Amino acid sequence: MKIAALTSGGVDSSVALSLLKDKGYDVTAFYLKIWLEDELSYLGSCPWEEDLSFARAVCQQLDVPLEIVSLQKEYFEYVVHHTIEQIKAGLTPNPDMFCNQRIKFGMFFDKVPQEFTYAATGHYAQVQHSSNGSKLLCSPDLLKDQTYFLSYLRQNQLQKALFPIGHLQKSQVRTYAQERQLAPATRKDSQGICFLGKLKFSDFIKHYLGIQKGSIVEFESGKILGTHQGYWYHTIGQRQGSGLAGGPWYVVSKDIQQNIIYMSRTYHEPDKQRNTCTVTQCNWIDTHIPNTDTLEVKLRHGANRYKAHVIYLDNQTVHITLDQNDQGIAAGQFVAFYQEDQCLGSGIIYST
Missing domain, CATH: 2.30.30.280 (Adenine nucleotide alpha hydrolases-like domains)
Known part of the structure; x- marks a missing residue:
């Protein structure tokens, strides 16, 4: 079984790569070049060269071949351009959702040979494969859990996914990297939106919208x-x-x-109730509407969940009422749905 391991040069993807190697899999590492350096380089330093140097170093340590795949045009068309249009429409988009669905577990497979059975990443999530389909399960590290960002994956995409560090705490990943002296062991975690690197989001918006x-x-x-x-x-x-x-x-x-x-100045007063929204374009990972009207939801990455009453308007549209207010509910945001430790999918807030 051949595995394509997506590596960013960070500690998480490097440990994921090392764990796959330890288990004896036939692994090839891939670095996805999605950074729009030609157009936005004047705004600041481009992080991709430094990331790639760390990716090369850890692949050399592990004796794993590394290939570079350019998806810059596709990334701009299907992630960046979409983000710009959503912001211009007054919405609150999440580019990382579409990066995972459309690029990492989408067009990337169009670029690599068919003999690769799985694509592995350094996400903090778990996947359970079976003959009845694949389930997306939470990481035990609730603060780092990234199922929210993966919740828009379709069933056929999740079936090709592996998350080798998903069962670990972040502290365990760091310890593993340090004990094996992996090149990125002491690198800081990247922050912010995936394609911006070290650039400010406000500078990115100013470039396109002025x-x-x-x-x-x-x-x-x-x-x-x-x-x-x-x-x-x-x-x-x-x-x-x-x-x-x-x-x-x-x-x-x-x-x-x-x-x-x-x-x-009185945004959190009781009269400014914000606990309901209509969610559309729902993606149910197992393709079926859940058979309950009570779920837990996340409105953003992090450990916080709300209990929610769900009314199913149709297969892709639901109305939810949270058990408490969230003053950050906004059209364009993703809502991820959970039942215990399983992420069932997500949808996009249409109205609040």
């Missing part, structure tokens, strides 16, 4: 409080970046037609 000044308005009174640089720099629930005194101020809503940001 600046368009508009009014900041107090939600309760309609009073103009100041100006902003464009509604696309602000997300629902955000409290940084307004420049207003007397806060904290929170973004309550956006009028994209008038380019107005509505803000409030």
Whole structure:
């Protein structure tokens, strides 16, 4: 059985590669070049050369062949361009979701020979394969668990997935890397959106959408409080970046037609209830709607889950009511669905 191991030059993917090698699998490492260095290099240093140097070093240590696969054009078309359009529409997208679904477990398989049975990554998640299909299970490290980012994978994609470090805590991964003196053992974890590297998200937005000044308005009174640089720099629930005194101020809503940001100092008061939303474009990993109206959900990466009452409007659309408020619910966000330690899939918030 041949395994294609996606490596980023970080400690997680390096330990995943080493574990596969330890088990005697026939492994080839692949570095996906998705960084848009030609277009955005003026904004800062490009991280891909440093990442690739670490990937090469660990592959040399483990005696694993390394191939470089360029998916820059595909990545821009199916992830970056989509992200830009969603932001322009006033939504809150999650590029990492589409990176996993459309690139790592999608177009990557179109680029590699058919003899590779699985694609392995350094995600903190577990997959259970059986003759009845594959299940996506949580990592025991609840803070690092990445099932949220994998929840939009389809069943046929999950069937080709392996997550060699999914059963480990982050501390165990670090210890493993240090004991084996793997090249990236002391590298810091990458932060932020996958394709930005060290660049600021605001700089990325400015490059594509520019600046368009508009009014900041107090939600309760309609009073103009100041100006902003464009509604696309602000997300629902955000409290940084307004420049207003007397806060904290929170973004309550956006009028994209008038380019107005509505803000409030009483965002967490009981009268600003935010516990319901309609979720569409649902992806159920086992292809069937769950046979319960009570699930747990995640609205973002992290350990926090809510209990939710679910009304199934059709196969791909549900209405959910959380058991408590979440002031960051916003259209465009992904909602991942869970039943105990199994991730059932996810969908995109259409309205709140």
